[in-house]
Amino acid sequence: MKVYINGQFFLKEEAKISVFDHGFLYGDGAFEGIRSYDGLVYKLDEHIDRLMESLHTLMIRLPMTQDQLKKDVIKTLQVNKLTDAYIRLIVTRGEGDLGLDPRKCRGNAGIVIITDKITLYPAELYENGMEIITVPTVKNHPEALNPELKSLNYLNNILAKIEATNVGYNEAIMLDSNGYVTECTGDNIFILKDGVLSTPVYGRLKGITRQAVIELAQKNRIEVQQRAFTRHEIFNAQECFLTGTAAEIIPVVKLDGRLINDGKPGAVTLKLIKGFKAMTRTDGVKYKI
Numbered sequence: 001m002k003v004y005i006n007g008q009f010f011l012k013e014e015a016k017i018s019v020f021d022h023g024f025l026y027g028d029g030a031f032e033g034i035r036s037y038d039g040l041v042y043k044l045d046e047h048i049d050r051l052m053e054s055l056h057t058l059m060i061r062l063p064m065t066q067d068q069l070k071k072d073v074i075k076t077l078q079v080n081k082l083t084d085a086y087i088r089l090i091v092t093r094g095e096g097d098l099g100l101d102p103r104k105c106r107g108n109a110g111i112v113i114i115t116d117k118i119t120l121y122p123a124e125l126y127e128n129g130m131e132i133i134t135v136p137t138v139k140n141h142p143e144a145l146n147p148e149l150k151s152l153n154y155l156n157n158i159l160a161k162i163e164a165t166n167v168g169y170n171e172a173i174m175l176d177s178n179g180y181v182t183e184c185t186g187d188n189i190f191i192l193k194d195g196v197l198s199t200p201v202y203g204r205l206k207g208i209t210r211q212a213v214i215e216l217a218q219k220n221r222i223e224v225q226q227r228a229f230t231r232h233e234i235f236n237a238q239e240c241f242l243t244g245t246a247a248e249i250i251p252v253v254k255l256d257g258r259l260i261n262d263g264k265p266g267a268v269t270l271k272l273i274k275g276f277k278a279m280t281r282t283d284g285v286k287y288k289i
C-alpha cells in the first residue's frame with residue numbers, strides 16, 4: 001500500500017509527516033472519507049465541495065486546483081490497484097513553529113491521501129439491525145466547533161465512541177445541549193413514522209450519504225423532513241437507520257433498551273439499502289487500474 005503525501009508516493013512504513021505539522025499538534029486541518037465501488041469514485045465532486053467549505057472556514061488555502069486534487073485521489077487508487085476502496089483525504093495546515101497561530105505555518109498546506117480496503121460493520125448487523133445507546137457527551141455547540149466542519153479535531157466524537165464501546169455498543173447517539181438528537185459518532189440518523197422520513201437539520205455533519213438517501217427517498221415518493229426531534233420520537237418510530245460513507249445504510253432496532261417497532265429492520269430501510277447499493281455501482285467518477 002502506498003500513501004500520497006504532497007504529490008509523492010511513499011510505502012506505508014515510510015509515509016510520515018513532521019511532528020511540527022499543525023494537523024498533528026492541534027488538529028488544525030480538515031478531512032474527507034470517500035469510497036470507491038467497482039472502479040467508480042462515489043460522489044467525488046460532493047466530497048471535494050464539502051472539503052473546500054471546511055478549508056474556507058479554517059482559512060486554509062488548497063495548494064493546487066480542485067481538479068488536480070481529484071486527479072491525485074484517482075492516481076492513488078491506481079497506484080494501489082484498488083477498485084473498491086476507502087479513501088481518506090486529509091488537508092493539514094502544514095508545518096509551523098509551536099504555537100496556535102496559523103501564521104506560524106509559512107509553507108503550504110499538506111495533502112495526504114490514504115487508500116485502504118473497506119471495513120464495514122459485521123454483515124450480521126445489516127441483516128438483524130444494530131442496537132445503539134445515547135451517550136453523556138453532548139455534541140459540540142455549533143458556535144464552539146461546528147459539526148458541519150469536518151475538521152481533524154474529532155475528539156468530541158471519539159469521547160462519545162469510547163462511552164459506547166465501554167459498555168459494549170458499536171455506535172452512539174449524541175444530543176445537542178438542548179437535548180435534541182444530532183447524529184452518531186460517524187453516521188447521520190433517520191427515523192420513519194407514518195410514511196415520513198425525518199433527519200436532524202442542525203448540529204450535525206451534512207453527510208453525503210444522508211443527502212443521497214434524501215434524494216433516493218424522494219425519488220421513491222417518500223416524504224423527507226429535515227427537522228429537530230428527540231429520543232422519544234426514535235423510541236416510537238416505525239423504523240430507524242444510520243447513514244455514512246463507512247457504514248452505508250445500517251438499520252437500528254433498539255435505542256437505550258427500547259425496541260424500535262418490532263425490533264427488526266423495516267421495509268423502507270431495506271428498500272433504501274437496495275436502492276443505495278444500486279446507485280453506488282452505477283454513479284461515480286470512473287477510473288481504470
Ligand code: PXG
Pocket residue numbers: 033034157183184185186187188205206207208209210243244245246
Ligand atoms: N457524521 C459524522 C460525524 C461523520 O464523521 C457522517 C456523519 C456521515 O457522512 P458521509 O458524508 O460519510 O455520509 C460522518 C462521516 C471513519 C469514517 O473512518 C468516518 C466517516 C466517514 C467515513 C469513514 O470512521 N464519517
